[in-house]
Amino acid sequence: MTKYENMPLRPERVVCPHCDGKSNGRIGVHSxxxxxYKCHGCGKTFSxxxxxxxxxxxxxxxxxxxxxxxxxxxxxxxAIVAAxxxxxxxxxxxxxxxxxxxxxxxxxxxxxxxxxxxxxxxxEFYTKTQxxxxxxxxxxxxxxxxxxxxxxxxxxxxxxxxQVVKQVKRAAVPNQPVLWATDGFRAWQSAILAVFRSPIxxxxxxxxxxxxxxxxxxxxxxxxxSGRCVTAVERRLVHGSQHVAEELIAVTQVGIGVFNTAYIExxxxxxxx
Numbered sequence: 001m002t003k004y005e006n007m008p009l010r011p012e013r014v015v016c017p018h019c020d021g022k023s024n025g026r027i028g029v030h031s032x033x034x035x036x037y038k039c040h041g042c043g044k045t046f047s048x049x050x051x052x053x054x055x056x057x058x059x060x061x062x063x064x065x066x067x068x069x070x071x072x073x074x075x076x077x078x079a080i081v082a083a084x085x086x087x088x089x090x091x092x093x094x095x096x097x098x099x100x101x102x103x104x105x106x107x108x109x110x111x112x113x114x115x116x117x118x119x120x121x122x123x124e125f126y127t128k129t130q131x132x133x134x135x136x137x138x139x140x141x142x143x144x145x146x147x148x149x150x151x152x153x154x155x156x157x158x159x160x161x162x163q164v165v166k167q168v169k170r171a172a173v174p175n176q177p178v179l180w181a182t183d184g185f186r187a188w189q190s191a192i193l194a195v196f197r198s199p200i201x202x203x204x205x206x207x208x209x210x211x212x213x214x215x216x217x218x219x220x221x222x223x224x225x226s227g228r229c230v231t232a233v234e235r236r237l238v239h240g241s242q243h244v245a246e247e248l249i250a251v252t253q254v255g256i257g258v259f260n261t262a263y264i265e266x267x268x269x270x271x272x273x
């Protein structure tokens with residue numbers, strides 16, 4: 001008997017997945033041993049793991065949780081297979097299910113047009129994985145330290161960063177003041193100006209013209225290197241107002257009063273393995 005199996009079911013926190021709560025029926029415990037609920041509105045029962053990566057798995061939930069945690073921190077797959085006596089394909093299926101679920105949760109909770117962005121920092125980095133070398137692009141909200149989105153590609157190109165920029169726009173409260181801080185990769189600037197646009201409705205027939213958000217500001221932080229040492233840092237405003245950009249910096253940062261990409265770089269340092 002595991003700790004998970006001993007945890008009491010909490011029907012007051014559950015919505016029936018069959019009727020989506022539309023029946024307004026009371027949710028009760030159908031079986032504590034099998035960990036199943038029952039909706040007294042539609043009369044159907046469902047597992048407490050329904051809708052999660054644990055649903056339908058025959059392995060103990062704690063094992064799946066530990067394996068996914070180890071994978072997230074870069075533990076080699078052969079080591080996990082040997083330690084837990086698992087099939088490599090089984091671990092791959094768990095990882096895929098967890099990834100799909102995490103993406104859906106991020107889209108639902110974050111990319112819903114309710115995040116006051118303030119300052120967003122975007123960056124991309126090259127890393128080696130067990131499946132080969134890839135580029136990862138990420139973006140975060142500086143003030144709240146909220147991770148907004150990430151994308152992976154074998155190439156460093158506009159398609160990679162555009163995926164991230166589109167999801168950041170989905171997360172944002174429309175037409176709010178936004179400062180984007182990125183490195184010198186020009187694809188960021190092009191993607192931001194192409195995505196952060198809103199239609200101008202004139203009442204005339206045809207597709208409305210799109211206009212860049214009036215309070216959008218973009219700065220680039222370009223580092224010059226000699227070997228692995230940074231010899232110079234150039235900070236430039238490429239779109240918007242210098243005055244407003246500096247105000248957004250003052251509001252969203254503490255202790256660093258210049259344009260920078262320090263926050264997203266720190267986050268990426270914990271992602272790379």
